[in-house]
Amino acid sequence: MKIGIKINGKWHENDVEPRLLLVHYLRDVASLTGTHIGCESSLCGACTVLLNGDAVKSCTVLAVQADGAEVTTIEGLARDGNLHPLQQGFWEEHGLQCGFCTPGMIMSACQLLARNPHPSRGEIREGIEGNLCRCTGYQHIVKAVEWAAEHSGK
């Protein structure tokens, strides 16, 4: 099937198998490997991207379902060489160790801050509920999102 998807502001058109998962489209067709796969069952959240502004797990979305949509991945967050506040926050607050869950974690946090620019610590924990991290124990991720909330829009 022919599909067109705008990824990080750039239009992509391809002929794909109907069963192709969006995450494999992003990684293998569009060569954007920043989005990771941790479980292929939408439980770990490593593959989270923004689909028309909503955080979705791209391992359980078909590429054809994203036809005509706008997708933002981790590669699309930094602007003009400047890190997104969430990326900066994760760096400042040691919000990552192995880094594998990080792109999905940051994309979920993007949605959280878009909906609630100044979340409490409890709300941050709820906001990243769909994303698993095995390294950090989450506390520094919470601090990273707090850092981003404090430094956004400045």
Next chain:
Amino acid sequence: MAAKLLGERIKRKEDPRLIQGRAHYVDDIKLVGMLHLAFVRSPYGHARLTAINTGAARNAPGVVAVFTGEDLKGRLGFVPCAVEMDGLKIPEHPCLAIGEVRYVGEPVAAVVATGRYLAADAAALVEVDYDMLPAVTSMEQALEKGSPLVHESLGDNLAFVAKIEGGDWKSVEADPSLKVIRQRMINQRLGPMAIETRGVIASYSPGEDTLTVWSSTQIPHLLKTHLAILNKMDESRCRVIAPEVGGAFGSKLNVYGEEGVACFASRQLGKPVKWIEGRRENLAGTIHGRDQIDDVEIYAKPDGTVVGLKCFILADLGAYHQFLTPGIPTLTAMMVLGCYNIKNVFVETKGVFTNKMATDAYRGAGRPEATYIIERAMDLVARELGMDPVDVRMKNFPAPGKDIVLPTGVNYDTANYQKTLKKVLKLSGYSKLRKEQVRLRKKGKLLGIGLSTYVEICAMGPSSRMPAGGWESGTVRVEPTGKVTVLTGASPHGQGEETSFAQIVAGELGIPYDDVTVFHGDTAQVPMGIGTFGSRATAVGGSAIYYAAQRIKKKMARIAAHKLEIKPGEVVFADGKLQSKDGSKSVAFTEIVTEAYYARQLPPGVEPGLSELYVFEPPNFTYPFGAHVAVTEIDAQTGEVSLRNYFAVDDCGRILNPMLVDGQVHGGLAQGIGQALWEELIYDENGQLLTGTLMDYAMPRARQFPWFETANTETRTPVNPLGVKGVGEAGTIGSTPALVNSVVDAMSAFGVRHIDMPLKPEKIWVHLKQGAMPGRDAA
């Protein structure tokens, strides 16, 4: 100088690539003509393979080859086990099953196709006929006469028996004044659950006869050696690269059959072959952790002095040995006395084969089990004697000091257990908590306060006590431009050593931190190495780097002294200069580097160039320690446990970067708390894995944790020049007994002495329903 950078909170060098999605994990690497591998796995715990029909799979679209165990026979070696022990039974462990399958998830056939989806499609077309055999999944049943045998040729399911005995048991057992407390404790089976599953690319070049392997591994050098042996290749022609590794926790400290098969397929086909593990495969076929039944006997004087401990360990090894499988429970035996001055010890460890996936090193690897045993035991003593758990611990700590020899045969480097305990009591407001507990109990509310004072064995070395080398290599090379390349044989994967090792070298050489770059993981770049595990990377690998930097300094000082006409011993490295002690004479760091490479005016006997390798062999392990307090609330209606506070004081020796230490502690705590409260891999009696997906295996999420309150003390070790002990496993090791002690403390009002992990609501609810009202013995 060194002191300026070491100990500072410095942001990680690793992060810019990771936070922008620009790093490369195995699955992010694509090679021209790359083929994809998928495995057919056993759905049964124990069965005879009667026929494998690969015809339909071979004819499926895109399929290039299908292999079974028979195809590999004699052409690909067995999965290796590095452990040597007296009387240890090591069954043959083929990369693809031959004749029989012995656990759910065991690889039976391998399909290679031009695409990932096509390989998976074709794998589903492989027809395997199984004749079911009786399985055994209970260790106690496995040891009974007449039990089904996991390996018929071995005659029984007992892989090994090991004993440690010390002290004078005759007089202990003859002393009628001693209280003897017995308790069975179960340490359940866990999944390491790195978010990146395993993955490998094997790329064989027929022309050059070279094999390059990218693997998500903690041990690239050891893997290179073993893949060369498996494939019967010259090791010189093999190269292993650990690219970015997305978490491991011990599960990638191994040589797996799938890695062997990928290499075999690539050599057969002359093309790169990639395999990426699925999450269900990960739960069934990547090593598991823990799984012990521990029967403990504690002998205590009425005043709380513990004089002896006996422990009978049953360790479930699973169906085959992986790399370190039988060695893990022996670490439990070594550390079972914890941080106490207990004179008499007896430990019998039995390793048992069952129809399950192999257990092996999972964060802590044998030491969380030891800590759990001894820390639960100390609480049982306190309970039996009506003492506060703090007092029992203080009574049995050795005096702070060095070189503490235990009857288990270990020798603690430095210790000050009183200090960490006192600090955590203050941090947690322990005495206030006790008062609050009494107040709440009167209202029928259940608050638990649990303590754990742990000591762990870390910084894995020396080689004499290790199965495959306990040293680590470090190379420091000053490039002709003055930039510094550091190569470490440790293969970090999230711990942050690209940052902390740069701190060490920049500090030593007196140059900017940004001028130092640390590389690891590629056996063609790093000359030799062991890997990252057992909290060893900084203590052993960092020390190698430190000494390599000393060699560089010695050489540069000679060149500078020659130039400045002073003695080499008078040269000081600071602010990008080499100068005399009084600062009156100086020369730029880069000028000496240029001289080292241009080699026009080198002092006599000095070789050109500036590259030094050092291989550090530690004289002893290190023994980090700490004290934790867990505060839990129990829902009196449902039995649900909520962790209200967690306080951790850890002593990992000298701290090089407090931010990294905090991160390691937090991550470890989450895994230990996960074990105590939620996580459990369950097999049924047929060997079926009931918790084979993330729907069933309770990986903890962010909202399940309270804010961790952490602090440190710094008791340096004399074992290495940096004074660091290691911190990677501390949180995991210290936390399970703190949690269980806390919940048992809360439930003591109901007469509860012990509850096994994970502390699921139903286990607690049973006691709530059957026990006395909480108010009754509150006073």
